Amino acid sequence: MAKKWGIAAIILYAVYALAMYFYIFHISSGGIPDAIKGTVADPQTFMTERELYLSDEYSKIRNFLFFVVTPFEWLMYILILFMGLSKVFEKWADVGKWKVIQNGAYLFLLYLFTTVVFYPIDLYRYWLSKDYGIGTQTFASWMRDYVLDFWINFGTTLIVVLVLYWLIRRSAKRWWLYAWLLTIPFAIFMMYIQPVVIDPLYNDFYPLQDKELEEKILALADKADIPSEHVFEVNMSEKTNSLNAYVTGIGDNSRIVLWDTTLKSLTDEEILFIMAHEMGHYVEKHIYVGMASYIFSILIGLWLISKIMPWLIRKFGTILKIDNMKDIHSLPLMLLLISFLLFLSNPISNYISRYQETRADEYAMELTDDPEAAVSTFQNLAKAGLSEVNPPLLVKLFRYTHPPMLERINTVAKFASKESTE
Template identity: 30%
Template sequence: MNSFTIVFLVALTLSFSVQFWLAQRHANYVAKHRFAVPEAFKNTVSLEAHQKAADYTLEKSRLGNIDSVLGVVLLLILTLGGVINWAFEFWAATVQSPLIAGLAALATVFLVMTLLELPTSVYQTFIIEEKYGFNKSTPQQFVKDQLLQMVLVAAIGMPLIALILWVMDSIGSLWWLWAWAILISFSLLISWLYPTLIAPLFNKFTPMEEGSLKDRIQDLLARCGFSSQGIFIMDGSKRSGHGNAYFTGLGNNKRIVFFDTLINSLDDEELEAILAHELGHFKCKHTIKMLIANAVMTLVSFAVLGWLIDQQWFYNGLGVEQPSHAAALLLFMLVSSSFTFFIQPIVAYFQRKFEFEADNFASNNAKAEKLISALVKLFEENASTLTPDPLYSAFHYSHPPAAIRIANLESQIRPA
């Protein structure tokens, strides 16, 4: 057995075992605290809503565990089981151009993975989400969404991968610098185009009507020095009962978006506070910081791939007999998460830090008590557990746990 095969199996086993253990800790912790509403929420959240959130979390956790096991099995079948090797050999023998053959092999593997992941998505949407009253999507809408996503991947993702493969084949030893620059430039372009070109393919965006809410929001934007291309209501209710708000886009193509479900559940001051939190991310330059961090991590990844691409043991250790740039790219994308899993707490720590900073910004530009009441409503309406396992949340939560977040906001309330 190739030495790297052993290294890969150890990394995969360790990362999966820890992830499964954390999920079990989380499920046990939620189940243990299911029978009483946490002290901080006793006056605002009913026991029935708290138990619904616990049960919803437990069902998603069980499905997540099954999905994780199937994901590991699929990864082993694709790599050591020889499916990737077969795909590249088949297309190399079928298509004369190495670039087209490599692209076709990548597309084949991605298509297989997408189709095998569909049952989980179907169960999540039409069993779990339906059971807890969140699913609003029809089977026709679900199929349409899946097909549209695949079309977008083919129309946008495949040309990008083809360009990166061409760079890998043509530029020389520093190809990874050029590939990195292309990928980052593409990501920025898509972020800029997303609000007006991509998002409307999935949802309808209606400009917010004139009235007290729009006046309040425009006043908040003026106070915060934020300019956008408009305030829009998105028809999120056609797929889900979950609510949210966000701003999207870059540069002069930024939009503020409220889910219609959010508009229907919060009052004007609560909506103002939620938006103030989102603007806090902008004013605290969190978006820029995350873009820079992502660019650095992507550069490091490409540099590592630039070294691995010439290592025969890398291919052989993952079940591929004939080295190729396309195979190296695919293998790296599939197995890298097994080696980077333990970086997650670091990333999650900074994400939670940014959420605290955005909450503090919102408290200075809206009413902290209104942000608290809005968040409590969202926790309840979205069936978000109020009692996550601390260690699990340290790995997986991009937002602070509810009780910690509310306590921080309460400290920001100014005396009347």
């Protein structure tokens, strides 16, 4: 029976992947509305023919990968259960008398196996970025980051899994609530140490070196009533040609970070607009709103898993080869449900993020009052990242945490028109 279900799952995934291929490459097309053609939002006015071609091609490949890789993860977990691999890992991990050691060994075997399975996909993404002129990172540097990712993610996952299954054994009915309560300080702690412990493992961060530009940024920060000691630059040019800036951390460790690629590619006016945008996030406390939304979504997710997972085990436990939820070999089913729920929640979380980004754009335009710099900034960001300025609706809903560039440039145009009439 498990074999038949496994074959059915593979066929279903293949049909889905084929359907997504035709949707992404042959059916969907964001296009450019007639009212936008010839304006500053039309990519044909600021991108070369080759950039337009590469942008279209690169975006379609990345969109296709997004929509097929996550369901492939679900398929992998299903096959791990159907084929009995999860129980095999549990048997191999039966070392020592302590349950915590056994569960830790099981997680390492499962995590190593899934990493090996996904390595060709991750490697393809690395070479894809290099081929299209986005990535600049050497393979040795990429592998270093890949191994670093493995151990950091494994370490944090280990803590979460060990605590989670300990709670499930102690309280079969309320484990989800206790797990959520523990998540709150853990999430805050991780966000607090992110800028000063984790991020520096990957890149070098240092105070902004251009002192003349720093004075302009500090003046802008003073105008916005923002503490001025949190502006940093990071040497991202060793890894990418893309442009970016972001806000990270909380409390004393919060900081605004500029990529050195941004500093090298944009004018001072454009950089000031980006900084004003990040200041908008700071002023409107988007980090704290995001953290609260994240914690609330975990509560909903854990509650759903506490209801769905036992039902699945009761209904399909024989096929899934799961005896009891409290046994560690049930972990692939939990990871499958987490991945599935996260995928379904993407449109909601992305909508909230796009709203925050729009608010930050509006704040930046009010603070700088320089629509020309705003337009040229968005145009340069699109060129550097080969961005799809007007993606299809499905892609926008599931992938875009920022408004598409066409919308962002239109927001600037509306702001400039409003200002001129006042």
